[in-house]
Amino acid sequence: MTNPIIQIKGLTKSYGGKRGIVDVSLDVAEGEVFGFLGPNGAGKTTTIRLLMALLHADAGSARIAGLDCWQQSVDVKRLIGYVPGEPSLDPNLTGGQILDYFAHLRGGVDRAYLKTLIERLDLDPNRKFRQYSTGNKRKVVLIQAFMHRPRLLILDEPTSGLDPLNQQEFDGMVQEARDEGRTAFLSSHVLSEVEKTCSRVGIIREGRLVKVGDIADLKDIKRYEITISFARPVPASAFAKLDGVVDVETLNNGSAVRLAMQGAADAVIKAAAQYPVVSLTSYEPSLEDVFLRFYESDGQAPREAAGVA
Amino acid sequence: MWLSSIYLKSLRGFRVPILGWGLGLGVLMAVVLAALPTVLGTPEARAAVVALGPSFAWFSEPIKIDTPGGYATWKYGLTILVVAIWPILAESAMLRGEEDRGSMDVLLSLPRNRTRVALEKIAAMWTALLIMGLLIGLLTFAGGAKVSSDISLSAAILFGLNIALIAGVFGAVALLVSQFTQERRTAAGVTAGLLMVSVVVDMVHRVVPHTQWLSQLSPVYYFNLSKPLISGYSANGGAMLALLAISALSSGAGLWLFARRDIGGVVARPRFFRSGRGGSRPTRAVVQGAWSLRSVYARGLAMVAVPAAWWTLAIAGFAGWMIVVDKQTEANLRTVLQGSSLLRNFVNLGGGDVATNAAILGALFIFMPVMLMAFAVTQANRWSADEDDGRLEVLLSTPQSRLGVLLGRFAALSTATVFISVVTLVVTVVVSSATGLPLDAGHVAAATLSMIPLGLLVAAIGYLLSGWLRAAVETGLLSFVLVIWFFISYIGPSLHWPDAALRLSAFYYYGTPLVSGLPLFDTVVVVLAGAVALGLASLRFVRKDIAA
Numbered sequence: 001m002t003n004p005i006i007q008i009k010g011l012t013k014s015y016g017g018k019r020g021i022v023d024v025s026l027d028v029a030e031g032e033v034f035g036f037l038g039p040n041g042a043g044k045t046t047t048i049r050l051l052m053a054l055l056h057a058d059a060g061s062a063r064i065a066g067l068d069c070w071q072q073s074v075d076v077k078r079l080i081g082y083v084p085g086e087p088s089l090d091p092n093l094t095g096g097q098i099l100d101y102f103a104h105l106r107g108g109v110d111r112a113y114l115k116t117l118i119e120r121l122d123l124d125p126n127r128k129f130r131q132y133s134t135g136n137k138r139k140v141v142l143i144q145a146f147m148h149r150p151r152l153l154i155l156d157e158p159t160s161g162l163d164p165l166n167q168q169e170f171d172g173m174v175q176e177a178r179d180e181g182r183t184a185f186l187s188s189h190v191l192s193e194v195e196k197t198c199s200r201v202g203i204i205r206e207g208r209l210v211k212v213g214d215i216a217d218l219k220d221i222k223r224y225e226i227t228i229s230f231a232r233p234v235p236a237s238a239f240a241k242l243d244g245v246v247d248v249e250t251l252n253n254g255s256a257v258r259l260a261m262q263g264a265a266d267a268v269i270k271a272a273a274q275y276p277v278v279s280l281t282s283y284e285p286s287l288e289d290v291f292l293r294f295y296e297s298d299g300q301a302p303r304e305a306a307g308v309a
Numbered sequence: 310m311w312l313s314s315i316y317l318k319s320l321r322g323f324r325v326p327i328l329g330w331g332l333g334l335g336v337l338m339a340v341v342l343a344a345l346p347t348v349l350g351t352p353e354a355r356a357a358v359v360a361l362g363p364s365f366a367w368f369s370e371p372i373k374i375d376t377p378g379g380y381a382t383w384k385y386g387l388t389i390l391v392v393a394i395w396p397i398l399a400e401s402a403m404l405r406g407e408e409d410r411g412s413m414d415v416l417l418s419l420p421r422n423r424t425r426v427a428l429e430k431i432a433a434m435w436t437a438l439l440i441m442g443l444l445i446g447l448l449t450f451a452g453g454a455k456v457s458s459d460i461s462l463s464a465a466i467l468f469g470l471n472i473a474l475i476a477g478v479f480g481a482v483a484l485l486v487s488q489f490t491q492e493r494r495t496a497a498g499v500t501a502g503l504l505m506v507s508v509v510v511d512m513v514h515r516v517v518p519h520t521q522w523l524s525q526l527s528p529v530y531y532f533n534l535s536k537p538l539i540s541g542y543s544a545n546g547g548a549m550l551a552l553l554a555i556s557a558l559s560s561g562a563g564l565w566l567f568a569r570r571d572i573g574g575v576v577a578r579p580r581f582f583r584s585g586r587g588g589s590r591p592t593r594a595v596v597q598g599a600w601s602l603r604s605v606y607a608r609g610l611a612m613v614a615v616p617a618a619w620w621t622l623a624i625a626g627f628a629g630w631m632i633v634v635d636k637q638t639e640a641n642l643r644t645v646l647q648g649s650s651l652l653r654n655f656v657n658l659g660g661g662d663v664a665t666n667a668a669i670l671g672a673l674f675i676f677m678p679v680m681l682m683a684f685a686v687t688q689a690n691r692w693s694a695d696e697d698d699g700r701l702e703v704l705l706s707t708p709q710s711r712l713g714v715l716l717g718r719f720a721a722l723s724t725a726t727v728f729i730s731v732v733t734l735v736v737t738v739v740v741s742s743a744t745g746l747p748l749d750a751g752h753v754a755a756a757t758l759s760m761i762p763l764g765l766l767v768a769a770i771g772y773l774l775s776g777w778l779r780a781a782v783e784t785g786l787l788s789f790v791l792v793i794w795f796f797i798s799y800i801g802p803s804l805h806w807p808d809a810a811l812r813l814s815a816f817y818y819y820g821t822p823l824v825s826g827l828p829l830f831d832t833v834v835v836v837l838a839g840a841v842a843l844g845l846a847s848l849r850f851v852r853k854d855i856a857a
Contacts, residue, residue: 052706054855074710082706088699090612091492101602105707130491141703 005030005152005183006051010060013046020046021207023060028185028200030151033178035198035215036187043207044187045085048156051185052082064152081145085156085187087137089129095140096125102144109148117143120169134161146173153177155186159193171197224284226268229256231276238274242267315416315426319433323399329789330395331441334472335448337796341385342452342460344804345377367516367634370533377458378538381449386533388799391792392445392472393504396438396480401496403430404563405487408573423568431560434480442466442473449538459540467537467544474552475532479504481559488566488576494687498616505623509630516634528555605704605714609721613688617725620684624677624729625736628757632740635670670748671823674756678819679795681729681764686787688722689771693780696856711851719772719843726764733757748823755827762835763815767791769842776849779856 006028013020021043028034038044049055051062053073062069064076089098099118103109118125121139129137138161145153153174159167174184174197188194194201195215203211223246233254240248244267247260259268265282272280311321349355355375362371362383369387373379404427407413416426446469453460479500486503487496507527514524524530534548566576601611695701704714734757741748767787774783797806798816811817818831 049855054702054705056852056854074708077706078708080706082703084699084702084706086699087703089703090608090700097599097602100599101608102703102707104603105605105704105709107708144703 003030004028005065006034006185007063007066008047008051008060009062011047011050011057011062012059013050013055013057019043019207020055021050021204024204024207024209025060026202026209026212028183030183031178031181032200033174033184033186033198035194035201036185036204037189037191037194037201038187038204039189042204044189044204045156046207047204048085048154048185048187051154052077052080079151081148081150081153083138083141083145083153083155083158085160087141089137089140091130092128094126094128095123095132095136098129098140099125099144099147103147106148113149114143114147117146117173120173121166135163135166138162139166142170142173146177149177149180149182151182153182153184153186155184157187157189159188159190167193223260223262224282226259226261226265227251227256227281227283228259228268228272229278229280231255231278234275238271239268242271244268315421315429316433319403319430320436323433323437326395326399326785327437327440327444329785330392331444332448333789333792334389334392334441335445335469337800338381338385338389338445338449339452339455341800341804342377342381342449342458343455345380345456347805348803349375349377349380367512370515372536372542373539376540377453377456378460378464378536378540382536382538384803386536387508387529389445389472390475390504390508390529390532391795392441393476393479394501394788396434396476397483397500397504398497400434400480401483401487401500402493403427403434403484403487404567405490405493405496409493413572417572424564427564427567431484431564435477438473438477438480439470441476442469442471445469445472453538460538464537464543467535471532471535471537471544471549471552474549474556475528477556478528478552478559481556481563485559485563485566488563488570489578491575494691498619498687502619502623505627509627512634528552605709605717606720609718610724612691613721613725616684616687617729620680621729621732624680624684625733627680628674628677628733628737629740631670631674631676632737632744632746636744636746671756671821674823675798675816675819677733677757678760678763678816679791681726681760682767682791682815683788684729685722685726685764685767686771686784686791688725689768689775689787690780690784692718692772693775693778693783696775697780699856701855705855712847715772715847715850719768722768723761723765726761726768730757730761730764733760749826752823752826755822759819759822759827759832762832762839763819766815766835766839766842769839769846772846773842773849776846776853 004027006026008024008026011024012022024043024047036044036047046055050057051064051069053069053076056070065079067076069076093101099114103111103114121143123136123139123143127136129140132140138158142155142158145155145158159170162170174186177184178199184197186194186197198215200214201212202209229252234257235254236248236250236257239245239257239259244261244263244265245259246262249258249260250256251258261268311317349358358380359371359375362374365371365383369383371379371383374383404413407416417423419426443466446466449468450460450462450465453465482503483496483500486499487493490496490499507529510527511524511529511533514520514530531545531548531551534545536542537544570576601607701714705711709717734754737748737753737757738750740746741753770790771783771787774786778786794814794816797811797814801811801814815835818828818835820828820831822828
């Protein structure tokens with residue numbers, strides 16, 4: 001990769017005897033939006049906190065814009081806007097005071113742009129931080145991360161707690177950053193969020209980076225299931241060759257089918273309509289389920305379907 | 310078993326304080342009693358103590374102070390109130406702390422009502438206090454038995470029970486106050502202030518005639534009515550019941566309010582106490598120009614400003630009050646001192662007008678650095694709590710070096726410490742002039758300003774400990790060290806401990822500056838020790854993992 005803004009090589013961190021991350025190596029190009037995916041406890045936050053020099057690595061190195069994240073942390077932080085996973089700020093200051101404080105500490109903040117961000121995310125800056133809802137607390141840290149137009153945004157589960165409208169606004173802000181040639185590195189455990197925002201993803205599991213690739217690779221692993229019950233038995237072959245169907249399993253002596261899907265369900269719905277349908281349930285597997293399916297080789301069947309469409 | 314109920318879970322959380330405070334203060338009483346023959350060993354020494362008693366009556370009523378029980382009650386009856394610090398901290402956090410952490414929401418999602426939850430916690434607190442009282446009582450009895458005193462087991466246990474009751478009163482008040490405050494530390498600070506006010510109000514009737522009615526407003530007055538360690542006296546059942554009633558009323562009011570208010574909110578204060586600000590302003594602009602938001606140092610200064618103002622009031626106010634007391638005591642004590650060289654040695658005082666005034670005041674001024682160091686403990690706690698709560702995370706994502714952040718905050722604390730000391734100096738000079746109590750200005754300056762290195766030493770040690778320990782443990786340990794230092798300096802000289810032992814206490818290096826001026830070498834030692842602690846704290850902080 002030419003011109004990587006983030007270079008991670010063999011990064012390892014443990015907490016006493018407990019695993020943090022193991023031998024993580026990764027490059028992120030300048031100008032891209034990189035999604036860092038993984039289930040809870042996989043090591044996303046540890047990696048991010050190592051980049052932010054909040055943790056000291058046991059081994060390996062992390063560089064941002066060619067600067068060592070630990071040795072040159074102050075210079076590195078001039079380039080960064082950061083949203084922590086669990087925002088905690090002075091509860092006695094108002095949102096506006098917090099933003100003013102961090103604007104002073106950072107320097108170079110365009111006040112007009114700051115006001116725009118406050119309006120875009122519909123934040124009331126006159127309330128004390130302790131009085132904010134979870135979503136509004138998240139807005140404060142998001143604004144402080146974006147307000148100085150940093151070259152690199154490091155965002156740890158940035159939309160957690162935001163309502164759909166504000167999530168959309170956030171997507172727009174990331175998009176604009178990318179359009180201006182800036183870089184975003186965001187962690188998430190929500191596939192759809194990463195799918196919308198990112199151009200490339202890395203997947204971490206149990207402290208190890210298991211996959212890095214374009215967003216198209218994500219489509220390959222994003223399967224879901226449909227279970228259809230009929231008033232009478234139907235042949236599995238009626239669904240096996242349809243577009244989007246990866247696997248078919250018959251249930252209840254043939255009067256139900258469970259379909260492993262990838263892609264559009266249009267063909268399946270049309271085929272099912274040929275028979276007397278009693279119910280149809282759809283289940284989008286959690287990321288954990290995806291990991292289980294793709295990274296375990298013990299041949300276990302996926303979990304029972306849940307959720308009703 | 311310990312996790313089978315809220316009561317047992319809470320009690321489990323109290324096991325270290327029960328042992329720490331119960332055994333710590335119990336051993337103190339045992340040691341004091343066991344070593345009394347060295348203080349009251351000769352008829353002359355006993356006579357000197359008896360002669361000294363009335364002059365320090367403002368501090369504690371002197372009754373049979375030439376006996377082990379009388380001496381211990383006189384000298385340690387008031388200082389043992391330090392045990393109230395723990396219930397104040399614990400009960401201010403009992404409900405408010407759980408709300409701060411968000412764990413109260415989960416707790417109240419259980420099929421138990423709020424009153425039941427709070428009652429189980431209060432019951433655990435009372436169990437802990439009673440066990441503490443029992444430990445103190447048993448060890449006091451053991452100390453008394455060692456010197457063949459006439460302190461009976463029941464009297465010693467009543468002594469411990471009385472301590473548990475007064476501690477319970479201030480714990481219950483902290484619980485009540487915490488219903489009105491958004492933060493537990495505010496409730497703890499207000500209640501600690503009330504404790505100090507109660508101590509002073511109790512003193513008033515022993516200094517100013519016909520003010521018994523005023524002192525009766527203080528719970529400490531009822532605590533002092535019981536003197537079970539003194540032969541011929543006993544616990545005052547009515548007074549103990551009064552303490553129990555104050556506790557029950559305060560806890561009951563706290564419970565009543567807790568059951569009715571919003572979780573995470575506070576009880577609405579009467580309109581008179583509310584600030585005049587209305588609702589949110591419609592503007593979305595960020596207000597600019599506040600001095601306190603311009604740097605880490607300025608923000609640190611703003612954070613410490615309110616507590617520093619209260620502590621200034623307490624410390625400078627205490628200094629002023631001590632001068633008034635000194636003025637009352639001076640004439641009486643001067644006569645006694647002039648008549649007994651032994652007594653002069655006993656209280657380690659000088660003679661002559663200015664010197665005598667300074668000597669009396671110097672004996673009282675030992676409390677001033679203690680208070681300033683207690684202030685430093687609270688501020689060191691704030692530093693480590695900020696890390697525990699994740700508040701340094703975003704701050705350290707700005708282009709500020711870790712060292713700069715630590716030193717900025719420490720500089721703000723240093724500024725507050727200097728401010729408190731300077732105001733105390735000014736108040737001492739003004740009050741001594743106003744009351745006509747002559748004091749050496751240079752020595753007064755030495756006495757007030759040489760507290761600064763002690764305060765900063767404690768703060769630096771707190772910062773150092775926070776490099777490894779969580780805020781609660783760091784504060785507990787630092788408070789414990791402070792109490793140990795205080796008692797080494799308070800009881801060590803009376804028990805003729807060797808100089809090497811006395812040097813273990815930071816107060817040793819404070820000396821008696823009102824009498825003998827600034828102990829330059831010792832002050833330099835404290836400054837150097839503080840600088841080393843701060844240096845080590847900085848080294849640790851720039852290298853450590855920041856808590857998530």
